[in-house]
Amino acid sequence: MAQSDTVDRILDAAEELFAERGFSETSLRMITSKAKVNLAAVNYHFGSKNALIHAVFARFLTPFSGTLEQAFDELEERCEGQPPTLNDTLWALTESAVRMPQRNERGIAIFMRLLGLAYTQSQGHLRKFLEQEYSQPFSRFMRLLKQATPQLSAVDRYWRIQFMLGATAFTMSSSDALRDILQNKTGVETSVQEIALRLVPFLAAGMQAEKTMLTPPIYGNFSVA
Amino acid sequence: MAQSDTVDRILDAAEELFAERGFSETSLRMITSKAKVNLAAVNYHFGSKNALIHAVFARFLTPFSGTLEQAFDELEERCEGQPPTLNDTLWALTESAVRMPQRNERGIAIFMRLLGLAYTQSQGHLRKFLEQEYSQPFSRFMRLLKQATPQLSAVDRYWRIQFMLGATAFTMSSSDALRDILQNKTGVETSVQEIALRLVPFLAAGMQAEKTMLTPPIYGNFSVA
DNA sequence: TCATGCATCAAACGTATGTTTTAAACAGAT
DNA sequence: ATCTGTTTAAAACATACGTTTGATGCATGA
Numbered sequence: 001m002a003q004s005d006t007v008d009r010i011l012d013a014a015e016e017l018f019a020e021r022g023f024s025e026t027s028l029r030m031i032t033s034k035a036k037v038n039l040a041a042v043n044y045h046f047g048s049k050n051a052l053i054h055a056v057f058a059r060f061l062t063p064f065s066g067t068l069e070q071a072f073d074e075l076e077e078r079c080e081g082q083p084p085t086l087n088d089t090l091w092a093l094t095e096s097a098v099r100m101p102q103r104n105e106r107g108i109a110i111f112m113r114l115l116g117l118a119y120t121q122s123q124g125h126l127r128k129f130l131e132q133e134y135s136q137p138f139s140r141f142m143r144l145l146k147q148a149t150p151q152l153s154a155v156d157r158y159w160r161i162q163f164m165l166g167a168t169a170f171t172m173s174s175s176d177a178l179r180d181i182l183q184n185k186t187g188v189e190t191s192v193q194e195i196a197l198r199l200v201p202f203l204a205a206g207m208q209a210e211k212t213m214l215t216p217p218i219y220g221n222f223s224v225a
Numbered sequence: 226m227a228q229s230d231t232v233d234r235i236l237d238a239a240e241e242l243f244a245e246r247g248f249s250e251t252s253l254r255m256i257t258s259k260a261k262v263n264l265a266a267v268n269y270h271f272g273s274k275n276a277l278i279h280a281v282f283a284r285f286l287t288p289f290s291g292t293l294e295q296a297f298d299e300l301e302e303r304c305e306g307q308p309p310t311l312n313d314t315l316w317a318l319t320e321s322a323v324r325m326p327q328r329n330e331r332g333i334a335i336f337m338r339l340l341g342l343a344y345t346q347s348q349g350h351l352r353k354f355l356e357q358e359y360s361q362p363f364s365r366f367m368r369l370l371k372q373a374t375p376q377l378s379a380v381d382r383y384w385r386i387q388f389m390l391g392a393t394a395f396t397m398s399s400s401d402a403l404r405d406i407l408q409n410k411t412g413v414e415t416s417v418q419e420i421a422l423r424l425v426p427f428l429a430a431g432m433q434a435e436k437t438m439l440t441p442p443i444y445g446n447f448s449v450a
Numbered sequence: 451t452c453a454t455g456c457a458t459c460a461a462a463c464g465t466a467t468g469t470t471t472t473a474a475a476c477a478g479a480t
Numbered sequence: 481a482t483c484t485g486t487t488t489a490a491a492a493c494a495t496a497c498g499t500t501t502g503a504t505g506c507a508t509g510a
Binding site for chain 1: 467
């Protein structure tokens with residue numbers, strides 16, 4: 001077969017291993033042996049390990065980027081000039097993520113974990129790549145958030161967005177483990193969609209919390225010595 | 226000198242480099258050259274790289290664990306039988322962290338980042354070590370959270386605690402980078418204490434959000450095709 | 451004083467990594 | 481049938497890693 005599925009098999013294996021173990025902790029030999037392809041195939045098709053990492057992200061992020069733009073279009077159209085609410089904006093993002101056609105049911109969880117790792121691990125090349133390739137939908141999301149929370153100062157909004165990002169990336173990235181723990185403790189089954197349903201109200205409430213206090217309520221009562 | 230400062234120099238260098246680059250991405254040679262000690266000193270004094278990682282955490286976490294227990298004692302004492310509120314519980318934790326005696330002004334930031342990495346990076350040995358050594362204050366914090374949110378179902382509380390953890394770990398794990406970005410954009414300086422001041426109200430509001438909706442408000446209106 | 455024990459040092463060990471090279475086989479298009 | 485791009489195979493490359501070794505220095509206590 002001239003056009004085989006070697007590239008996809010490499011991407012599948014890399015995606016899963018990166019999500020499980022991180023980038024530095026995953027060797028090309030692990031990837032190629034899981035994908036059942038030759039070691040040299042990675043450098044042949046992608047050029048380098050870093051380029052493979054980029055390709056893993058691009059395979060998901062490029063179609064997602066399109067879906068998201070479309071969802072934002074519909075959202076703004078429906079609001080007819082008025083800025084969309086925070087809830088609607090968050091739901092537009094969530095819906096786009098959840099509705100993305102997945103290779104398997106763990107697709108979103110795997111990718112959320114990868115996004116978290118991209119932020120967390122100090123992979124300079126990755127951050128640069130993501131900023132260059134996907135700045136447009138990201139900026140648009142930021143603009144919508146800004147319109148939806150005019151009561152916040154720029155600094156407050158900045159940090160609260162980071163808190164939202166953190167809660168989302170962290171939870172989704174360990175959603176498998178968290179689901180298992182919950183099921184062992186209470187027998188309750190949870191889908192990624194249900195996690196999102198619980199997450200959005202949490203985020204919206206946090207985002208719209210009362211203005212940040214500049215001192216803790218009982219500051220000074222905790223003296224240690 | 227029979228009692229040299231080699232051990233502390235290694236711990237200082239390791240702490241800083243781990244926080245900057247992560248564990249796998251930091252080699253013993255980087256650490257020993259930054260600490261200006263011989264390469265073999267790490268294995269001589271600590272036994273292995275993993276044991277060094279544990280020592281870095283223990284140096285901060287052991288005194289912090291004591292401080293935290295004390296803060297919880299005072300908190301419960303002051304409440305005289307009544308369960309402490311969510312706000313007070315979160316502040317007790319935050320205050321204990323912020324008030325820890327630091328080796329330098331970046332001490333908390335560095336250590337928060339390390340805690341974030343401990344969650345994020347898949348260092349099995351680290352997680353095991355932390356669970357074994359510091360399960361007591363962790364369990365106590367969980368119990369306080371449960372008492373402070375009796376209106377939540379166990380499942381809702383479980384997920385919202387994960388959201389809080391995520392927002393905290395993620396933000397702290399990239400706090401240096403986030404601070405730099407904000408400073409470049411707006412010229413605003415931010416201390417770890419200020420981040421905590423902004424984080425706690427966000428968490429408290431999210432934790433106490435209206436009961437989770439079981440369907441998004443406009444579910445079904447986002448059809449893509 | 452001198453032997454003991456800890457600390458430090460340069461050097462090497464074995465292993466694993468990303469990458470490259472060579473060769474050979476294979477499929478489809480011209 | 482020949483050419484082109486794809487894939488496999490095996491091996492080697494240079495480099496970096498964590499760890500170990502054996503010699504050396506050096507303070508302290510007998």
